[in-house]
Amino acid sequence: MAIYVYWGEDEFACDRAVQELRDRSLDPAWGSFNFDKIAADTPDAAIEGLNQAMTPPFGGGQRLVWLDNTPILQQCSQDIQKNLERTLPQLPDTSVLLLTSRKKPDQRLKSTKLLKKLAQFQEFSPIPPWKTDLLIRRVREVARSLDIAIAPAAAERLAEAVGNNTRQLVTELEKLKLFVGEQQVGVAAVEALVTTTTQTSLQLAKTILQGDTATALSLVDDLIARNEVPIVISATLIGQFRTWLWVKLMIELRERDEKAIAQAAEVGNPKRIYFLRQEVSRISLAQLEQTLPILLGLETQLKSGGDAIATLQMKVIELCRVCRR
Structure with a gap:
């Protein structure tokens, strides 16, 4: 049975x-x-x-x-x-x-x-776009199932390029296998062959963190043009800013153990903390705290109906303003 x-x-x-x-x-x-x-x-x-x-x-x-x-x-x-x-x-x-x-x-x-x-x-649920560690793990698992050797840096680059789109991941890996033959897939092969379709919500989050309003609004337009759902974009932004907030808070508390920081921020791979530290280095804890009510307001307004695109654009402008101070 x-x-x-x-x-x-x-x-x-x-x-x-x-x-x-x-x-x-x-x-x-x-x-x-x-x-x-x-x-x-x-x-x-x-x-x-x-x-x-x-x-x-x-x-x-x-x-x-x-x-x-x-x-x-x-x-x-x-x-x-x-x-x-x-x-x-x-x-x-x-x-x-x-x-x-x-x-x-x-x-x-x-x-x-x-x-x-x-x-x-x-x-078989799509991995949330901000769960970078899980996306990289999925790349490795699918590559292994297709009998493809892939370098760690290449797996990370491919995860960044395709996001949680399993269909595209399989297609790109099969294409890379034909390209490299029996050799290991490296970063150069990924960058040469894989088109980044994830003008991702994560890229939008990083652009907002830099306070770049014009680029952020352009990314919003690109995401909407590819039929990305505003509520999904909102969920990604909330997840990423929450991670940045926890990392910044632990830094302010003078925590040096990357494993402890990763656990608090719910980051699966402690090695990512090094990069997250760099990302939040120029922004204050107070600024990150101010982003959460705006993001929660965005989620509430999207769920209550109304013009989703206009709401998303307005909240992105507010977030950029907070991060640019």
Whole structure:
């Protein structure tokens, strides 16, 4: 018996994981007979999926049953719950049951609690743009899965270039692999081949920190032109300025241990503290403290409706003014 639950909004990463599960579960010669993808709008989709999972496979390999974007992790009727309780523990070793959902499973549901006991859960949510350490780690993980050797500095540069866009990350790594062959991917190769699509919210944050109003407004225009969502831009700015505030506060408290500073600022890699120190060197703690009410006001106004672009522009001007003093 093998049961998997994949959830999250990063559809490209989830689809890759589904393909990997198919490849290791199904015999290529019998795959078309032993694979069932059941859409959420199929009548009695959950019941059909459970029945199929109880059916022995044809020929070699296992049977893979995929309940695509199933709602039973968010709402589950008593009838389906009874079927889950009766069927899941009895699934044969020859069956693999996969449930996927874009939404986070509701931990309060009996169906989720049951699956927590029997299934392997894997999250595929986009990494927040300000979580630089996690973005770099994702680059290394994907490169390893594609059998690509990449230098640490090149991984950092690639993470900066593609942000949390998993689809582009895979595309760029495959392109780099063709370019370097069996050699390690270095910074020069990344800079030569990879186009930076993340006129990123992080770049916007750094520009605001410098008090450069004109460039900041230009970056806002670029982000909006690429259909970046203002509330996501706001979340990135809040996360980055919060990190800078904590780093500056620990410096003011004369903390020298980079690990202690990293822990307080929730920075995964203590080596980043050296660069964060440099970034906040020219701005005061008081200035950083003044940015947070403006950022929280930005988030509140964006969530309450109104002209999101105009609100974002006005708040960026306010932030630049505070950082320029």
